[in-house]
Amino acid sequence: xxxxxxxxxxxxxxxxxxxxxxxxxxxxxxxxxxxxxxxxxxxxxxxxxxxxxxxxxxxxxxxxxxxxxxxxxxxxxxxxxxxxxxxxxxxxxxxxxxxxxxxxxxxxxxxxxxxxxxxxxxxxxxxxxxxxxxxxxxxxxxxxxxxxxxxxxxxxxxxxxxxxxxxxxxxxxxxxxxxxxxxxxxxxxxxxxxxxxxxxxxxxxxxxxxxxxxxxxxxxxxxxxxxxxxxxxxxxxxxxxxxxxxxxxxxxxxxxxxxxxxxxxxxxxxxxxxxxxxxxxxxxxxxxxxxxxxxxxxxxxxxxxxxxxxxxxxxxxxxxxxxxxxxxxxxxxxxxxxx
Numbered sequence: 001x002x003x004x005x006x007x008x009x010x011x012x013x014x015x016x017x018x019x020x021x022x023x024x025x026x027x028x029x030x031x032x033x034x035x036x037x038x039x040x041x042x043x044x045x046x047x048x049x050x051x052x053x054x055x056x057x058x059x060x061x062x063x064x065x066x067x068x069x070x071x072x073x074x075x076x077x078x079x080x081x082x083x084x085x086x087x088x089x090x091x092x093x094x095x096x097x098x099x100x101x102x103x104x105x106x107x108x109x110x111x112x113x114x115x116x117x118x119x120x121x122x123x124x125x126x127x128x129x130x131x132x133x134x135x136x137x138x139x140x141x142x143x144x145x146x147x148x149x150x151x152x153x154x155x156x157x158x159x160x161x162x163x164x165x166x167x168x169x170x171x172x173x174x175x176x177x178x179x180x181x182x183x184x185x186x187x188x189x190x191x192x193x194x195x196x197x198x199x200x201x202x203x204x205x206x207x208x209x210x211x212x213x214x215x216x217x218x219x220x221x222x223x224x225x226x227x228x229x230x231x232x233x234x235x236x237x238x239x240x241x242x243x244x245x246x247x248x249x250x251x252x253x254x255x256x257x258x259x260x261x262x263x264x265x266x267x268x269x270x271x272x273x274x275x276x277x278x279x280x281x282x283x284x285x286x287x288x289x290x291x292x293x294x295x296x297x298x299x300x301x302x303x304x305x306x307x308x309x310x311x312x313x314x315x316x317x318x319x320x321x322x323x324x325x326x327x328x329x330x331x332x333x334x335x336x337x338x339x
Contacts, residue, residue, distance in 0.1 A: 023048075047081065054079050054105070068096040079125055081107040094121060111137040142226070149240040151248040153195065155295045156280060156319040160172055160269040161311050165266045167217045170232040173243065176253040179211045180304045183293055184213045185223035185233070185320045192280035193223055195244060195270070195293035195318040197305035206289055211256070217265060217283050223320065225252055230339040233260070246296050246304070246318065266308050268292065270317060284308055288290045321330045 026037035103122035200210035291305035
């Protein structure tokens with residue numbers, strides 16, 4: 001059960017400045033929108049039928065947290081309010097109620113606290129007055145849930161490989177380690193992104209760097225959470241990107257560092273098949289450590305990626321096809337030509 005409550009004084013006080021009771025105010029809100037208001041009173045949270053749906057337990061210091069134990073009469077849902085929140089692990093709260101068959105929620109005062117607390121808990125109660133904080137937390141959960149979906153990838157055939165001269169390319173160093181088959185979705189055109197492999201594979205030329213993707217030049221698109229793209233040149237420490245593997249499994253990762261350096265480039269072009277009129281392209285550094293992820297094939301020795309220096313016409317690689325028009329990274333319905 002998801003428990004949501006507001007601590008805004010206009011709701012939790014017995015009367016509002018307009019003279020309405022909080023129950024009347026809740027009824028008014030329910031008549032205007034599809035919501036289920038909950039009322040905070042007498043150390044508990046009650047629904048519109050005045051049924052206690054949760055008990056609020058306040059903790060002001062670590063010692064009280066250690067002594068926190070389920071008590072007789074405590075509701076099925078328990079909301080723990082850490083009055084002096086100092087990065088206390090959520091696991092401590094969970095441990096206090098382990099085996100009690102109760103769902104435990106923690107009160108947070110910002111979206112960042114909520115993200116830290118929600119792991120291992122039944123949920124969080126966001127205690128704020130600014131609606132933007134609620135929208136920010138919703139956006140976080142939407143992006144987190146997105147990674148549970150399988151991303152559709154398409155096989156494509158390389159139609160051209162051409163040395164392209166010098167350009168400013170972007171190395172993306174992440175705060176996560178990547179596995180064989182994983183990489184970033186990058187491309188010159190919004191209509192199709194190539195799966196560029198990380199540097200996690202062993203090489204005779206350089207040590208394995210499983211946190212790095214040598215992604216492409218500054219103008220290229222890269223997939224980010226929320227079904228959006230941004231330019232590689234816009235990435236910086238703290239931003240999130242999407243990691244994808246050969247099967248389309250995706251997860252988010254935080255950028256730790258971006259390195260932009262002038263390097264020789266190579267242009268790779270591909271189509272879905274010989275009859276396809278749509279051309280997809282990507283520019284990447286012309287180096288043995290840069291590779292494109294290829295499809296998995298049954299009854300063959302597993303091949304994860306092909307270095308761009310070994311790439312040839314007819315090779316198969318993986319594409320992510322999507323709408324062609326983008327405005328500030330968001331897909332739009334608009335006529336556009338990219339070439």
